[in-house]
Amino acid sequence: MTPGVEAVARRAREVVPADGVVDDPARLRTYECDGLAHYRVVPALVVIPEDADQLAAVVRACAEHRVPFVARGSGTGLSGGALPHAEGVLVVTSRMRAIRAVRRDDQRAVVEPGVINLDVTRAATPYGYYYAPDPSSQQICSIGGNVAENSGGAHCLKYGFTTNHVLAADFVTADGDRVRLGGGAPDSPGYDLLGAVVGSEGTLGIVTEVTVRLVRLPEEVRTLLVGFGSTDQAGAAVSAIIAAGVVPAAIEMMDELAIEAAEEAVHCGYPEGAGAVLVIELDGPAVEVEAEYAAVERLCRDNGAFEQRVATDPAERALIWKGRKSAFAAVGRISPDYIVQDGVIPRTALPQVLAAIAELSATSGVRVANVFHAGDGNLHPLVLFDEARPGEAEAAEEVSGAILDLCISHGGSITGEHGVGMDKAKFMPRMYDEADLDTMQLVRCAFDPQSIANPGKVFPTPRLCGEVPGRHKGAHPAQEAGLAEVF
Amino acid sequence: MGPDPELVDDCVHCGFCLPTCPTYVLWGEEMDSPRGRIHLMQQHVEGAPLTDAMVGHWDACLGCMACVTACPSGVRYDRLIQQTRAEVEAEHERPRSERALRRLIFSVFPYPRRLRVLAGPLRLAQRTGLDRAVRRTGLLDRVAPSLAAMERLAPRLTKPEPLPARAPAAGVRRATVGLLTGCVQGAFFPGVNAATVRVLQAEGCDVVIPPEQGCCGALSAHSGREAEAQGFARAVVDAFASAEVDYVVVNAAGCGSVMKEYAELLGPEAQAFQDKVRDIAELLDELGPVATRHPLEMSVAYHDACHLGHAQGVRVQPRRLLTAIPGLELREIAESELCCGSAGIYNLLNPEPARELGDRKAANIVATGADVLVTANPGCLMQVAAAIEGADHPMRLAHTVEVLDASIRGYRLD
Structure with a gap:
């Protein structure tokens, strides 16, 4: 433990209850990774504060002693965003889980960062509302983590991402300052600092309270499960539906391999022999849903659907969704190891990109299962491998990276909703040039001049805030000092 | 000896188990979640020696198996914790x-x-x-x-009326059923066994109750006392060996769950016995009703015992049996997947978290406003009774089969 971490630990013990300061080696190791388990770093210290005061005091101590800190919610992130720092403090918000208010009069809920996404909906449902962004891990992922990653989910096609649902936040900057961003008014004048914080992946500070928008529960929800012979047919149906002006709450696609995994895991009863299924959810006023349903049903049929099933009760709907939402982890049943990729393409490029992925898979011999939010072109290819077999992990890594290149070359992006984190920092230069990245660094330095908030994430090259970005020729000073290397 | 590395490897670290884990819900820390406990097992498999800290986190697990239900990757946490506990019992010196x-x-x-x-x-x-x-x-x-x-x-506690060694079916015999009378069930809730016999008879079953039967081994198996569990299990298999029954029926969830894993505990020769094991609700649902149900005008909150719901997947059958009773209204309990804190002997070894969970469960049960709380495990009944009494809300507690018995006999549930 460095003297800095020791100083933070002393301070943490003063303000946080004893069992909230963890330094036992075995216990520390249980925090060595988040949902992306192949990156592992044991933190020097874990602190689990119970309220904003405790959290701010710990961050302030980190700032004072220039100790890196990483924020973590439920530890379900898929880009290694909450990967600890070996000489830093992991600040875990899992004990800050109070729902402070659910207000039907202004359709808002005020929650602590450790509150589980689905619990917001559970708390709002009795009032006729719900929280719309629904990552597949909604049963466990935390609102704080959602804010950090600007998380999406199946229903973001119609309702937007986390950033569209966060109205205000109490925020502790990397300096330990406590500020309030956003507020009661729908829009605040000046720069959209709240907008900067949402999706900043813990590199600016930590939210300690979040005010979210609640959405009225729809009068009618209709969930369809549609079986197609191929992903091409399913993709064509998706394009046809959107082109017809129908905006479903969600359109999800799964290919054959993903169906097989989900079927094995949760016995969701997806159509037998399907090369692809679409899960389509329509919601809204009953008459509108009825009209949309008629259109969707026809368009699916026209594009080769061989089976269409409508959930007749909540249990059937839940089962259809369970198949989709369990798909990532379910792949564990058909492969010992796998990479969950996250990339975005324009919806219109779907057939070409899927064909290219299939070709990649065929030439490399690496199996790829596809699960994705088809409506907004957010792909989640699952690249399967067996770590125990030499070379497989590297091959999978290569295919996974090549898929991102495909996304970029088709005008898309390297992440739809999982964030850049540790995993994709190296891909950032493929999307942005030096000037873009330097500009982003300037924003970061305004919040975190010491570069202690989640260092090493998002940006490919650590850069110290004292440097004037963009003026260097040759190696970066941090490289010269042996502190960093370019991948 | 110790957790099977291959089973440990199955965990993909997704975290879906966390919200259903009672200790994670209570304490919100990784090492007291299934994912964290598996991680500790992995550390140990990779060579880290057993420490008090590790053992403490495994000991704190209720063994409720909610994580097994929640896991999309099919991780056999039930096997893992049992293997781990067996090793802890053998290798680790407790205070x-x-x-x-x-x-x-x-x-x-x-x-x-x-x-x-x-x-x-x-x-x-x-x-x-x-x-x-x-x-x-x-x-x-x-x-x-x-x-x-x-x-x-x-x-x-009433003096148990001695159960007959054999009770004939009323009317046409549809099956011959052996009954496990259990330890805690038999001693503290003899009425449940008596009701089980009557309901089975009414539903056309000959009931065989081998008098020499003992403990099924569940408490021992779930606490890592493997050899002891095997001894008990073998004796149970032997006790029913000569009875020639179609089914072995169990009315205590914890016992049923271990008896459905006898082949894992004893080896493949126990498979035939294991295949006959049914929870009472499961069997009655499978057979379908023949006896007339008389109305019971009351509202019932049904509590899923972990070892029935999570471990055996028996959830719809008891609900179907209860709602088939005219006049009976079934109410669901919030957070139904969460353990009540009883968990075998957990409430003896870890009274504090057990009480917290009990209070939480009691609050959810009371919130249903139901007249009667029904569940199918003696441990849950004791735990919930204590918690509800703490909550100061008078409620009748009963086993599923007691409600059925009352309905079939046309009595009020007293």
Whole structure:
């Protein structure tokens, strides 16, 4: 433990209850990774504060002693965003889980960062509302983590991402300052600092309270499960539906391999022999849903659907969704190891990109299962491998990276909703040039001049805030000092 | 010995188990979640020695198996924790006070006759020397909540009417069924066994009750005392060997769950026996009703015992049986997947978290406003009774089969 971490630990013990300061080696190791388990770093210290005061005091101590800190919610992130720092403090918000208010009069809920996404909906449902962004891990992922990653989910096609649902936040900057961003008014004048914080992946500070928008529960929800012979047919149906002006709450696609995994895991009863299924959810006023349903049903049929099933009760709907939402982890049943990729393409490029992925898979011999939010072109290819077999992990890594290149070359992006984190920092230069990245660094330095908030994430090259970005020729000073290397 | 590395490897670290884990819900820390406990197992598999810290986190697991239900990757946490506990029992030196407590528990609970002989928990304590041992080890405070819980139940303890060795089916015989009478069930809730026999008879079953049967081994198996569990299990298989039954019926969820894993515990030769094991609700649902149900005008909150719901996947059957009773209204309990804190002997070893979970469960049960709380496990019944009494809301508690018995006989549930 460095003297800095020791100083933070002393301070943490003063303000946080004893069992909230963890330094036992075995216990520390249980925090060595988040949902992306192949990156592992044991933190020097874990602190689990119970309220904003405790959290701010710990961050302030980190700032004072220039100790890196990483924020973590439920530890379900898929880009290694909450990967600890070996000489830093992991600040875990899992004990800050109070729902402070659910207000039907202004359709808002005020929650602590450790509150589980689905619990917001559970708390709002009795009032006729719900929280719309629904990552597949909604049963466990935390609102704080959602804010950090600007998380999406199946229903973001119609309702937007986390950033569209966060109205205000109490925020502790990397300096330990406590500020309030956003507020009661729908829009605040000046720069959209709240907008900067949402999706900043813990590199600016930590939210300690979040005010979210609640959405009225729809009068009618209709969930369809549609079986197609191929992903091409399913993709064509998706394009046809959107082109017809129908905006479903969600359109999800799964290919054959993903169906097989989900079927094995949760016995969701997806159509037998399907090369692809679409899960389509329509919601809204009953008459509108009825009209949309008629259109969707026809368009699916026209594009080769061989089976269409409508959930007749909540249990059937839940089962259809369970198949989709369990798909990532379910792949564990058909492969010992796998990479969950996250990339975005324009919806219109779907057939070409899927064909290219299939070709990649065929030439490399690496199996790829596809699960994705088809409506907004957010792909989640699952690249399967067996770590125990030499070379497989590297091959999978290569295919996974090549898929991102495909996304970029088709005008898309390297992440739809999982964030850049540790995993994709190296891909950032493929999307942005030096000037873009330097500009982003300037924003970061305004919040975190010491570069202690989640260092090493998002940006490919650590850069110290004292440097004037963009003026260097040759190696970066941090490289010269042996502190960093370019991948 | 120890957790199987391949089973450990199955965990993909997705975290879907966390919200259903009672200790994670209580404490919000990784090492007291299934994912964290598996991670600790992995550390140990990779060579880290057993430490008090590790063992403490495994000990804190209720073994409720909610994580097994929640896991999309099919991780066999049930096997893992059992293997881990077996190794801990064999390899890890516990503090003396804890050893004493465990020894006492396991010298009483798995022995129906010892339990039966002792009329109430206080006398039980005296007879076994539990009170003196507890005083000596300073454990009274730790054990007191559980003893108090049992004591509150004590007035309901009635002298068990001896069960016949064989009870004939009413009307046409549809099946021959062996009944496991259990330890705690038989001693503390003899009415449940009597009701089980009557309902089975009414539904056309010959009921065989081998008098020489003992403990099924569940408490031992779930606590890592594998050899002891195997001994008990073998004796149960032997006890039913000559009975020629179509089914072996169990009315205690914890017992049923271990008996459905006898092949894993004893080897493939126990498979035939295992295949016959049914929870009472499962069998009655499978057979379908023949006896007339009389109306019971009451509202019922049904509590899923972990070892019935999570471990055996029996959830719809008891609900179907209950809602088939005219006049009976079934109400669901919020957070139904969360353990009540009973968990075998957990509430004796870890009274504090057990009480917290019990209070949480009681609040959710009371919130249903139901007249009767129904569940299918003696441990849950004791735990919930204590918690509800704490919540100060009078409620009748019953086993599923007692409700059915009342309906079939046309009695009110008293």
